[in-house]
Amino acid sequence: MNRFIVAAVAAVAAAAFAGVAQAEMTDLEVVFVKTDQNGDSVLSKAEVLQMAIQQFVIADTNGDGKIEKEEAGDLAADPEFSDNDSNKDGSLSIDEMIEEKLADFAAIDTNGDGALSLDELKAKYEQK
16 A cells, blocks of 8 residues: 555544554554444445545645645655656645555455455555
């Protein structure tokens, strides 16, 4: 998954859970639970895209429909930021983000069932 979006989602999820006593959860588990809107223990494309779009809107502080390097902060230095910038204009549009999320979804959905399990996500991140 796009590390920029995952980092943004993790930051918001961590803030949402701040001060709540809970068992130790990894950042990935927190993001998974936060994204699983219907509580069925898998992530649909709609849930993944909904969370990504929400995070995009939050990150797009000037509301111009793009995330510029200034808005991305330290994450702009990540090679994935440049890789996801398909038109190479130095920013990420909502269309570029959606395209990347759909490609990530397909790559992570190793059993091809159209949903992402926590195990599939963990397997992807253990590769990195």
